[in-house]
Amino acid sequence: MAAVKSDIEIARMAQKKQIMEVGAALGIPAEQLAPYGHDKAKVSADFIHGLSDRPDGRLILVTAINPTPAGEGKTTTTVGLGDGLNRIGKKAVICVREPSLGPCFGMKGGAAGGGHAQVIPMEDINLHFTGDFHAITSAHNLLAAMIDNHLYWGNALDIDVRRITWRRAMDMNDRALRQMVGALGGVANGFPRECGFDITVASEVMAILCLAEDFEDLEQRLGGIIVAYRRDKTPVFARDLKADGAMAVLLKDAMQPNLVQTLENNPAFVHGGPFANIAHGCNSVIATKAALKLGDYVVTEAGFGADLGAEKFFDIKCRKAGLKPAAAVIVATVRALKMNGGVAKEALGAEDVAALTRGCANLGRHIANVRRFGVPVVVAINHFTTDTDAEIAAVQDYVSRHGADAILCRHWAEGSAGITELAERVVELADGGQADFKPLYPDAMPLMEKIETVASKIYHAGEVTADKSVRDQLAAWEAQGYRELPVCIAKTQYSFSTDPTLRGAPEGHVVHVREVRLSAGAGFVVAITGEIMTMPGLPSSPSAERIFLNDDGHIEGLF
Structure with missing residues (x-):
């Protein structure tokens, strides 16, 4: 039996087209x-x-069940579906996020799809790419530097050093930087104060770039970032420091979407990369809207499970950008469903229909949640070779009882040929006029009620708790005019609850909001729950230990 090629080996064998040829197929002139x-x-x-006068194509969201160590393959399915739509004669464009270096060197090792459903050049996309994340990091840290410089030269804005909210950023998992004291070493180095770093994908600058409609909107949003408060508790904005113009200049090129191709030479925009567990988890609005003008169908993804990525896609991205999704695909695997049913990772190779059936409760919850937004759903079963006929049939029977279809997809092994059935069903749903999209809550609802609404209706929590200081802060922001903003809940991706070990479809659990942050420029309020960190750490054996340059000058270890 021939050895199965790794993702990077498959990507390296691709017959790539010149990017100008890919662009020309979309009608983009070389100049x-x-x-x-x-x-x-x-x-x-x-x-x-x-492109503004052109009609829009159909927007398809790919989301998933809660992730497990067994793997789900959401990006792989997004890419495969885009290829599948093109294979059946549709003009489809893919829109996905850029990978962060943190997960690439941490646990994931890469995030450009997998098998025969990848976007390429895989190595470049995973490592530096076109420099967008470096530009975002630089713009973020320029603002941080200007805050401390303003303090050093007299603090004309009367910033309360105890109430500086803007942290620094870097695109790497480094737990040692979460909480620090900076400016040590004497008068020449400024005023010592407590500070810290977030990972770049959690930066408000990243969120702003991904939600901005154009350069002018970008600069306006950057100016609206709240960096600190005065002693009278009035906010200090980035524009008060005159930082917005320079930050926007640093992001001028990063604002332009990146065009690449799939292994089958179909067009893909890879642009922006906010995490879905600590940010809004979607690719850029500008890329999505451009794709909708250039293709008849646009396939995009939202990070992690539907409780995080899809909810934020609907309640933040679609609400703010005026997008109307036509259909949604929920990706599931037999392996992950068995883990949700209590099977240990090392035992996933054995058939266990009973555990699988128990684990399907997680899938059922996500189906109901997506339908709550008025979007029709189909389930993609991402095939693994260990799946048995009985297990596949059990998933299909379960989904059928919930009024939807579950379609077996073999795109990882077969490329577009293995996902044409899903592509046909997606076209039926998208063209069928069934979608009646609506956000989960109205703009006018108080902020705490918005948090409670997401927790109760999407997570099925029994209670939301928050200290008085959190509730008072939300009330203060409402008084300052921010009541209309949506909420972005930072929560573990592994569970509907805030406990990452609680799999399946838990009910009645408690969601504790330990901190809230106002992203006034991006246009949402972040509610941090459980033990979630905005600067992750590396695992005991990070992927970085296995990434290297081989004797032929090729990168190994990305997958």
Whole structure:
């Protein structure tokens, strides 16, 4: 039996087209593309602006059950579905996020799809790419530097040093940087104060870039970032420090979407990368809207399970950008469902229909949740070779009883040929006029009620708790005019609850909000729950230990 090739080996064998040829197939003139080498390019803002009069295609969301160590394959399915739609004669464009270096060197090792459903150049996309994350990190830290510089030169804005809310950022998992004291070493180094780092994908600058409609909107949002408070508790904005213009300049090129291709040479936008457990978890609005003008169908993903990524896609991205999703795909695997049913990872290879059936409760909850937003659903069973006929039939029977279809997909092994049945069903749903999208809560609802609504209706929590200081802070923001903002709940991705070990579909659990942060520029309020960290740490054996350059000059270890 021949050895199964790794993702990176498959990607390395790809017959790539020149990126200008990929762009031409979408109707993008060569002069409107800024190439980064031969296989990736940025699409100019002028070209995107010129698309405004075109009709929109159908927007398809790919989401998933709660992730497990067994794997689900959401990005792989997103890419595979895009290829599958093109295979059946539809003009489809894929929109996904850029991977963060933190997970690449931490647990995941890469995030560009897998098997024969990948976006390429895989190594570049996972490592530095076109420099967008570096630009975001630089803009974020420029603002941090200007805050401390303002303090050093007299503090004309009367910033209360105890109430500086803007932290620093870097795109790496480094737990040692979570909480620090900076500016030590004497008068020349400024005023010592407590500070810390967040990972770049949790930065408000990342969220702003992904939600901004154009460069002017970007600069306006950057200026609206609240960096600190005065002694009278009035906010200090980035524009008060005159930082917004320079920050926007640093992001000028990063704002332009990145065009690449799949293994089957179909177009894909890879742009922006906020985490879904600590941010809103969607690719950029500008890329999605450009794709909708260029294709008849746009396949996009939202990070982690539907309780996080899909909810934020609907309640934040679609609400703010005026997007109307036509259909949703929920990705599940037999292996992950068995883990939700109590099977240990090392025992997943054995058939266990009873455990699988128990674990399907997680899938059922996600189906109901997505339908709550008025979006029709189909389930994609991402196939593994260990899946048995009885297990696949059990999933399909369960989903059928919930009024939906579960379609077996073999795109990892077969590429687009293995996912055409799902592509046909997605077209039926998207063109069928069944979608009646509506957000979960109205803009006018008080902030704490919005948090409680998500927790009760999506997580099935029995109670939401928060200290008086948290409730008072939310009330103060409402008084300052921020009541209309949506909420972005930072929660573990592994469970509907805030306990990552509680799998399945728990009911009646308690969600404790330990901290709230106002992302006034991005336009949402972050509610931090449980033990979630905005600066992750590396695992005991990080992927970085297995990533290296081989004797042929090729990168190994990304997967």
